[in-house]
Amino acid sequence: xxxxxxxxxxxxxxxxxxxxxxxxxxxxxxxxxxxxxxxxxxxxxxxxxxxxxxxxxxxxxxxxxxxxxxxxxxxxxxxxxxxxxxxxxxxxxxxxxxxxxxxxxxxxxxxxxxxxxxxxxxxxxxxxxxxxxxxxxxxxxxxxxxxxxxxxxxxxxxxxxxxxxxxxxxxxxxxxxxxxxxxxxxxxxxxxxxxxxxxxxxxxxxxxxxxxxxxxxxxxxxxxxxxxxxxxxxxxxxxxxxxx
Amino acid sequence: xxxxxxxxxxxxxxxxxxxxxxxxxxxxxxxxxxxxxxxxxxxxxxxxxxxxxxxxxxxxxxxxxxxxxxxxxxxxxxxxxxxxxxxxxxxxxxxxxxxxxxxxxxxxxxxxxxxxxxxxxxxxxxxxxxxxxxxxxxxxxxxxxxxxxxxxxxxxxxxxxxxxxxxxxxxxxxxxxxxxxxxxxxxxxxxxxxxxxxxxxxxxxxxxxxxxxxxxxxxxxxxxxxxxxxxxxxxxxxxxxxxxxxxxxxxxxxxxxxxxxxxxxxxxxxxxxxxxxxxxxxxxxxxxxxxxxxxxxxxxxxxxxxxxxxxxxxxxxxxxxxxxxxxx
Numbered sequence: 001x002x003x004x005x006x007x008x009x010x011x012x013x014x015x016x017x018x019x020x021x022x023x024x025x026x027x028x029x030x031x032x033x034x035x036x037x038x039x040x041x042x043x044x045x046x047x048x049x050x051x052x053x054x055x056x057x058x059x060x061x062x063x064x065x066x067x068x069x070x071x072x073x074x075x076x077x078x079x080x081x082x083x084x085x086x087x088x089x090x091x092x093x094x095x096x097x098x099x100x101x102x103x104x105x106x107x108x109x110x111x112x113x114x115x116x117x118x119x120x121x122x123x124x125x126x127x128x129x130x131x132x133x134x135x136x137x138x139x140x141x142x143x144x145x146x147x148x149x150x151x152x153x154x155x156x157x158x159x160x161x162x163x164x165x166x167x168x169x170x171x172x173x174x175x176x177x178x179x180x181x182x183x184x185x186x187x188x189x190x191x192x193x194x195x196x197x198x199x200x201x202x203x204x205x206x207x208x209x210x211x212x213x214x215x216x217x218x219x220x221x222x223x224x225x226x227x228x229x230x231x232x233x234x235x236x237x238x239x240x241x242x243x244x
Numbered sequence: 245x246x247x248x249x250x251x252x253x254x255x256x257x258x259x260x261x262x263x264x265x266x267x268x269x270x271x272x273x274x275x276x277x278x279x280x281x282x283x284x285x286x287x288x289x290x291x292x293x294x295x296x297x298x299x300x301x302x303x304x305x306x307x308x309x310x311x312x313x314x315x316x317x318x319x320x321x322x323x324x325x326x327x328x329x330x331x332x333x334x335x336x337x338x339x340x341x342x343x344x345x346x347x348x349x350x351x352x353x354x355x356x357x358x359x360x361x362x363x364x365x366x367x368x369x370x371x372x373x374x375x376x377x378x379x380x381x382x383x384x385x386x387x388x389x390x391x392x393x394x395x396x397x398x399x400x401x402x403x404x405x406x407x408x409x410x411x412x413x414x415x416x417x418x419x420x421x422x423x424x425x426x427x428x429x430x431x432x433x434x435x436x437x438x439x440x441x442x443x444x445x446x447x448x449x450x451x452x453x454x455x456x457x458x459x460x461x462x463x464x465x466x467x468x469x470x471x472x473x474x475x476x477x478x479x480x481x482x483x484x485x486x487x488x489x490x491x492x493x494x495x496x497x498x499x500x501x502x503x504x505x506x507x508x509x510x511x512x513x514x515x516x517x518x519x520x521x522x523x524x525x526x527x528x529x530x531x532x533x534x535x536x537x538x539x540x541x542x543x544x545x546x547x548x549x550x551x552x553x554x555x556x557x558x559x560x561x562x563x564x565x566x567x568x569x570x571x572x
Contacts, residue, residue, distance in 0.1 A: 052455075071460075072455035073460050084452075
């Protein structure tokens, strides 16, 4: 049985189908790339999985349990952590305190939470800036902070929403190394990304959304050859490359 | 990691603890230095408002759920004390136990519908509720004594181990409220520094993010509201004993709510220790103005209002932020 099974997931905003009958299996230990043009429903899918949006139809089964209808914090406790495409640091709290909020969930005591927060900050390379306020961080560091907070939750399944967007090439390389390392440590990952070079290189499997529908799924090399994908997405790669 | 091991005892080693110890000692010996009955009266009032302000900060400052009507709980506690004495013939000091329990439970109950509201709507709902409670207190004469309120009869002296303690004296009351204020602010400070306190601030900063980090937003709003209700009602219950009466105006009045709000902002809304600054500063300023202009003059209200405006313009984070940026 797959770790995460989506069956017929549908989400409507007014008359618009943001997600149409999406099916997806994510196996434990997998690194799945989720791609698609702007507005194709990638972030919506994350929000539906994590309980921020209630789907209009379909089921989402995680570790054998239907999680539709659970609140975001309950889904988080079940082991699914997410980052936000638009980074959402808690602005009045230091970098350390931001991570501490997350580590409280698993750690029993304040002392253990702090220890965990230090570990995670060291792991993502933010320990030197632990006392900084998030508003003073570079975009690269803010993305790291998002990842650090998600990791402090000890997730089994990690949803990364465009954590590479806005990074320069060397920052991107560092971030990829970090994602690979998280994956190697046994965390299942679904990542949304616009940078094709990255998603092709990192993912074991890719799913392509277009106008809320899954149009392709499979190994990166095969997906890249798919006619519908080329038409819907890869044809605009040059535009994307410039905007990145 | 060094912080991790010392975190638990950090407060006892910190400067704020030293300052607070000095303040406590000065206050404890103050009556011996001829401040007189009036001095004791003013200091007692200030200490009541230290508790109220710290309680307001827990929900409004830390958690970001601005309560415009903290008098909901203050009045509840006050009327609990007075009701026990005037209608049931019990000691009004039992109100110090009954009042805060009522405040806590009432906070939990009204939190359920109120936290469906967000931002200014929540704030206005609390203001509306305190108006409603004032009206109930005015009209339910058989329980509340109507607009005149309830008188608390003088209590016979308490005999403990052969010592006769006069609970009616200003001095005795002062020595009750002083340790109470210290203990209450310490407990609220510990809550603010705990996991719950961090969750409060996460909720204030961004509810969506808080949820994504495993925070049960409604549960922790309820906890913050219950803490506010408990301590505000405790202060109200004491205040009824201190005034020897309760009335809708003195306990549910809009002016009292306004004073509490000014105090909350004055010291720094998101600090517990700031309550010590604002509780004393504003009580002393008010008393000074009352002495200067006479009790009936409108100037004190005017000047307090002007203080609030200037404060919001120039020191929106409160006086305590002149001294520290830390979580206090």
